[in-house]
Amino acid sequence: MPTSLAKGLLCALTILTVAPLRKVGDPKRAMVFAPVVGGLLGLVVAALAWPFDGLLRGAVMVGLALLLTRGMHVDGLADTVDALGSYKPREQALAIMRSPEVGPFGVAAIVVVLLIQAVTLASLSFTQVALAFAVGRLGATIGCQRGVPSAHASGLGALVAGTVSPVWIIFYVVIFSVFNPIVLAVVALVFLVRWHIVRRLGGITGDVLGFLIELSTTLCLIGLSRIPSPVF
Numbered sequence: 001m002p003t004s005l006a007k008g009l010l011c012a013l014t015i016l017t018v019a020p021l022r023k024v025g026d027p028k029r030a031m032v033f034a035p036v037v038g039g040l041l042g043l044v045v046a047a048l049a050w051p052f053d054g055l056l057r058g059a060v061m062v063g064l065a066l067l068l069t070r071g072m073h074v075d076g077l078a079d080t081v082d083a084l085g086s087y088k089p090r091e092q093a094l095a096i097m098r099s100p101e102v103g104p105f106g107v108a109a110i111v112v113v114l115l116i117q118a119v120t121l122a123s124l125s126f127t128q129v130a131l132a133f134a135v136g137r138l139g140a141t142i143g144c145q146r147g148v149p150s151a152h153a154s155g156l157g158a159l160v161a162g163t164v165s166p167v168w169i170i171f172y173v174v175i176f177s178v179f180n181p182i183v184l185a186v187v188a189l190v191f192l193v194r195w196h197i198v199r200r201l202g203g204i205t206g207d208v209l210g211f212l213i214e215l216s217t218t219l220c221l222i223g224l225s226r227i228p229s230p231v232f
Helices: 003-016 027-049 054-068 072-086 090-098 104-121 126-143 156-160 166-179 182-201 206-226
Strands: none
Touching (some): 003 027, 027 126, 027 156, 027 166, 054 104, 072 090, 072 104, 072 182, 072 206, 090 182, 104 206, 126 206, 166 182, 182 206
16 A cells, blocks of 8 residues: 555544544545545454344444544534534534533434434344445545535644545445445435534534444445345
């Protein structure tokens, strides 16, 4: 792997997980590798939770995912849902996202999403878990597509907004949809939600990326639990 790409992968690991790595490379390359990091995370979570059975296995996987990502994505989920659910103008909605408090919409979103994830993860195979986590991080890659602005002049969103070529998104969609066509439906919904968020907030933020990750992961898990995979 070329040095620049390797540094992008290491930077993605640093941003998206608790991997004890020093900040390496340019964050602008990191979001290209978010799905790769997601797939690796899914394999680790599935392997560590495999000794357990049933719903306990699903709950352990959810807990491990939270631990290995510092809970960043569910924090973004809560903040984004609170902002969108407020129906406030753009600046007020962004202020809600910056607030350290979590409102009722955010709490409800966390509870519902984690419950769905635990229930669905309990019945999936190693490779299905890896696919769901990879597709989840593809949500962040889609959020950083070229042409999508940042809602703030600073923060993670400002560093990574507009850094991903559509070619990379197409590449991942083609690869992942080979394993299960539900990926196409998930990606379509994520594009629709991203469009709504950009229209409401004027762009993406780090919180929005966390929201898109949890949304994509949850939608993919629901699809995988309902539609048998043609490949595995």
